[in-house]
Amino acid sequence: MKGDPMSKHVAVLMGGWSAERPVSLNSGAGCAKALREQGYKVTEVDVGRDIAQVLSALKPDVCFNALHGPFGEDGTIQGVLEVLGIPYTHSGVLASALAMRKDRAKTVMAAAGVPVAAGVTLSRFEVAKMHPLPPPYVAKPVADGSSFGVFIVREGANRPPVELTNPDWPLDDEMLCEPFIPGLELTCAVIGYPEGAKPLDIIEIRPAGGAFYDYEAKYSKGGSIHILPAPLKPNIYQKVQEMAVRAHEALGCRGVSRADFRYDEQTDTLVCLEVNTQPGMTETSLVPELAAYRGLSFGELVSWMVQDASLRR
Numbered sequence: 318m319k320g321d322p323m324s325k326h327v328a329v330l331m332g333g334w335s336a337e338r339p340v341s342l343n344s345g346a347g348c349a350k351a352l353r354e355q356g357y358k359v360t361e362v363d364v365g366r367d368i369a370q371v372l373s374a375l376k377p378d379v380c381f382n383a384l385h386g387p388f389g390e391d392g393t394i395q396g397v398l399e400v401l402g403i404p405y406t407h408s409g410v411l412a413s414a415l416a417m418r419k420d421r422a423k424t425v426m427a428a429a430g431v432p433v434a435a436g437v438t439l440s441r442f443e444v445a446k447m448h449p450l451p452p453p454y455v456a457k458p459v460a461d462g463s464s465f466g467v468f469i470v471r472e473g474a475n476r477p478p479v480e481l482t483n484p485d486w487p488l489d490d491e492m493l494c495e496p497f498i499p500g501l502e503l504t505c506a507v508i509g510y511p512e513g514a515k516p517l518d519i520i521e522i523r524p525a526g527g528a529f530y531d532y533e534a535k536y537s538k539g540g541s542i543h544i545l546p547a548p549l550k551p552n553i554y555q556k557v558q559e560m561a562v563r564a565h566e567a568l569g570c571r572g573v574s575r576a577d578f579r580y581d582e583q584t585d586t587l588v589c590l591e592v593n594t595q596p597g598m599t600e601t602s603l604v605p606e607l608a609a610y611r612g613l614s615f616g617e618l619v620s621w622m623v624q625d626a627s628l629r630r
Contacts, residue, residue, distance in 0.1 A: 327357045327359050327379050327381050330368075331346070331384060334365075340599065341384050346361070348619050351616040369397055369401060379404050380398055382395075383595075386461060392417070395409055406626045407572040408571045412569035415568050417460050426563075426564050426589060432587055438459055440490050441486065442482070445479070452470045452474045452497075457493055458493070460489045461489055466492075500581035501549075501582065503579070506576075506608070519545075521545075525542055545607070553587070557580070573618075
């Protein structure tokens with residue numbers, strides 16, 4: 318699935334200014350390297366607020382979106398690329414904005430029959446005053462990723478996290494609070510091939526320290542243990558894949574997405590936590606691992622994403 322170096326100039330958009338900038342730089346560098354090996358002409362673009370001028374001068378054929386977090390993942394850069402008329406990878410304006418806003422995404426997914434946790438959206442200041450839900454519960458920014466600003470409030474906790482009142486709080490002020498779902502941490506990628514969205518397999522994620530799957534567990538070598546395929550009963554395995562595809566389709570995702578789940582074996586409860594429209598593409602990332610398990614190399618994966626790129630996604 319090699320690209321023609323004479324026909325495709327790919328600008329890999331990376332960096333940006335969100336809290337997920339370091340992850341994006343790693344994703345972008347890996348994707349750029351793989352695309353060059355596939356035969357594409359590649360320019361790495363560390364995205365700043367002058368991105369429209371930069372791309373107008375560069376005139377790439379395609380933009381590979383390796384940005385993470387606000388601006389890169391929430392429909393904003395997608396809108397810029399639509400205005401500029403440059404085809405791009407991953408999901409479009411609406412799906413990106415919707416998936417990034419976790420509470421709105423849950424409403425759409427629930428309407429499509431995807432199981433989600435009940436929850437409430439409040440400002441971080443309101444959450445800091447008193448428990449919004451009976452512990453245990455999870456409080457997380459409603460529109461950020463990579464587990465930044467996520468707190469698990471355990472049973473018996475006397476008060477909400479004091480960090481929420483920090484005047485230097487760098488993330489979104491709105492917090493989504495949900496009941497804590499015990500059990501297995503699962504993830505399933507979906508690839509939106511032209512003939513319809515197809516699920517890949519399922520990974521069970523176990524943080525190496527036995528704690529929460531936080532930023533360090535996600536992006537540090539050895540920070541988590543990935544069990545592929547996840548050791549689930551066949552009917553549960555199939556249900557997770559089915560729900561991942563249903564969530565992908567309900568939100569209108571394109572290209573590659575990744576749905577994260579919790580599954581409590583004791584109560585047979587499956588909950589979709591969120592859909593990531595810009596999954597990480599670093600050496601420790603889940604989507605490349607899932608693709609490789611199906612025989613799709615990293616180079617073939619990113620090349621397919623470039624070939625799939627379009628406008629009006």
